[in-house]
Each structure stands twice: as structure tokens, then as C-alpha cells.
Amino acid sequence: xxxxxxxxxxxxxxxxxxxxxxxxxxxxxxxxxxxxxxxxxxxxxxxxxxxxxxxxxxxxxxxxxxxxxxxxxxxxxxxxxxxxxxxxxxxxxxxxxxxxxxxxxxxxxxxxxxxxxxxxxxxxxxxxxxxxxxxxxxxxxxxxxxxxxxxxxx
Numbered sequence: 001x002x003x004x005x006x007x008x009x010x011x012x013x014x015x016x017x018x019x020x021x022x023x024x025x026x027x028x029x030x031x032x033x034x035x036x037x038x039x040x041x042x043x044x045x046x047x048x049x050x051x052x053x054x055x056x057x058x059x060x061x062x063x064x065x066x067x068x069x070x071x072x073x074x075x076x077x078x079x080x081x082x083x084x085x086x087x088x089x090x091x092x093x094x095x096x097x098x099x100x101x102x103x104x105x106x107x108x109x110x111x112x113x114x115x116x117x118x119x120x121x122x123x124x125x126x127x128x129x130x131x132x133x134x135x136x137x138x139x140x141x142x143x144x145x146x147x148x149x150x151x152x153x154x
Contacts, residue, residue: 009066016065017058023106024057039105057104064100068093082131090124132141 007143024038038046038053046052072086094117100106107113 001073004076005070005111008072009070010068012065012069013062014065015069016062019065020057020061020104021054023061024104025153027106042103045103060104062099064096082123082135083128086124086131088127090121093124094120 021037024036024042027039029039034103036043038050042057043050044058048057071089072079074080074088077085080088097120098113100114101113104108107116129151
């Protein structure tokens, strides 16, 4: 299980870097009209050093991606109910998002951060609902197969 978590975290780290850089490019037009590879807030924190800002962005977005991907392992713990796995994974994504998004300048302020965090929570609820009905259907089908199999043996 640990090997699977570490593998997912590694993939998530790399994808987190890519997504973090993409977010920075899509949201970070510079004052000159060009493209910025880091937010102005992050550049200010790095003392105007663009390389340091990109390194910070890569580290924090990579760690955030690692958490998101590693958290998928909650769904594979058989003793953990689906609602609990979804809530834990949601918390693992939403709670770190708040400081990371603010630190990296992905959002302008607390209102935008809360809106995006609320959207993430709503998405998790929809995912939970879909999985609930998918698993419920699978259980009914398995029970029907078991009933039909038992009747055949009588």
C-alpha cells in the first residue's frame, strides 16, 4: 500500500507542477502585456527573483498535487465507508488548497478562495453521489446473481 501511495504522490507531484505552471500562465499576464510564469505576489515574495518564484511555485504546486493523488488511496481501504473516504479525500484537497492558492497567487483574496473551495466541496459531493449509485447498482446485481445461482442449485 505504501508503494502505491508513493507512486501516486510522485505522479501527482509532477502533474501538480504542470498544472501550477499552467494556472500561472493562464492567470498571470504581466504589466507589459506578456506572459508571466509566476504571479506578481509570488515574485514579490521571492524578492523579484523569477527563478526563485518559479522554484517556489513548482515545489508548492507539486506538493499539492502529491497530496491530491496520494489521497485517492482512501477509496481503496475496504473498511472505510465511501462517505468517509470521500470526506477525507475532500479535506485533503480543500484544506491545503486555501493556503497554497493564496501563497501562489492563484486567487486574489479570501472571497475567491472560499468560492473555489466551495466548488471543490460541491464537486466531491457530486462524485460521492455518483459513486454511491454506481456501487448500489453493483451490489444489487451481485445479490441478484447470488440469488439466481442459489436457486439453480436447489
